[in-house]
Amino acid sequence: MSIYIGDSTLTPTTYAATGGSLGISGNLTVDNNVRIAAQPAFNASGTVGSWIYGTSFGGPGWVEINSTVGWAVNQQGAGSYGFSTSTGRYTAPVAGRYFFHASAYYYNDANSTANYIHFLFGVNGSPSWNVGDTPYNIYSHGEVAGYSDGINVSAVISLGVGDYVSLRPYWAGTQGRIIGSYTLFCGHLIA
Amino acid sequence: MSNYTVTLTDAQKKALEHVTVSVQEWIENFVHARCQIAIEDIVNKEIQRKLAAGETISGTKEDIVMAADIKTLAEIHSDPTPDIYQEPNPFV
Numbered sequence: 001m002s003i004y005i006g007d008s009t010l011t012p013t014t015y016a017a018t019g020g021s022l023g024i025s026g027n028l029t030v031d032n033n034v035r036i037a038a039q040p041a042f043n044a045s046g047t048v049g050s051w052i053y054g055t056s057f058g059g060p061g062w063v064e065i066n067s068t069v070g071w072a073v074n075q076q077g078a079g080s081y082g083f084s085t086s087t088g089r090y091t092a093p094v095a096g097r098y099f100f101h102a103s104a105y106y107y108n109d110a111n112s113t114a115n116y117i118h119f120l121f122g123v124n125g126s127p128s129w130n131v132g133d134t135p136y137n138i139y140s141h142g143e144v145a146g147y148s149d150g151i152n153v154s155a156v157i158s159l160g161v162g163d164y165v166s167l168r169p170y171w172a173g174t175q176g177r178i179i180g181s182y183t184l185f186c187g188h189l190i191a
Numbered sequence: 192m193s194n195y196t197v198t199l200t201d202a203q204k205k206a207l208e209h210v211t212v213s214v215q216e217w218i219e220n221f222v223h224a225r226c227q228i229a230i231e232d233i234v235n236k237e238i239q240r241k242l243a244a245g246e247t248i249s250g251t252k253e254d255i256v257m258a259a260d261i262k263t264l265a266e267i268h269s270d271p272t273p274d275i276y277q278e279p280n281p282f283v
Contacts, residue, residue: 081224091224124211162221163210 040093041188042075042083048180051107054117054171062127064088065167069180077189081162089166090187092159097190100155102167105182106148108140108175115173116141119151122168129157140176156190230256 004010007018015022046069057063064087071085079093092098100121108115117139123129135155140148157165167185197218199207204214211217234252237259241248250258 078228080228082228084224084227086227089220091220124217126212164220
């Protein structure tokens, strides 16, 4: 039996909202799971299974983790945009707030303060996306040569359609390196 | 290669420069990202079509796109003959 709500039809299993969009003016409580098949989400990995120095990305300086790592991706809800393996950029298919996370496997060759990394996201090519400020972290500064502990970064970022987020660290010195295939970049639309 | 020109008002330029370091790069990314999605879509459909037809698959993605027998959207809208990728798909 179908039930009609305004111009829309509710069947026992499917609600087809007029115009394809259902609006709820109050809270929504669901007793079981919610699965959103087209919610924008992605997880990307480099595929190059060898060390890549910052100079290979154009460093030292602010450089984008681009196709040098050989990006591969699983994604849904990309719409007309989403993650590009050609550029390493996630271009927002819809406007909203997104959660992003990334991690890397970093090695510093030198016992000096000259080699370190600010492992950050860039939005439309800028690190200063966090209410106008740059949310700095710093890894490997002044550490003895070796692997750097836990290079991770997460963020909630507001994007418009066509805005893009990429891994865009500040790479100091020439003796820092990552393994491409150990690099993670993922994210999803929150709301 | 094709070049396209986009003209912005002073207000549009000021607004876009507020959200991106490089307007040129933002526009290029916007277009290139859309192009790549379209390329991936065409390549996937063409591979499925070739597999179903027993044809060999070779060349780069760009080669596959250039060789694909597809219509422009304007042609699709003006031509009542279905595009090979429009439903019903004769290759499935």
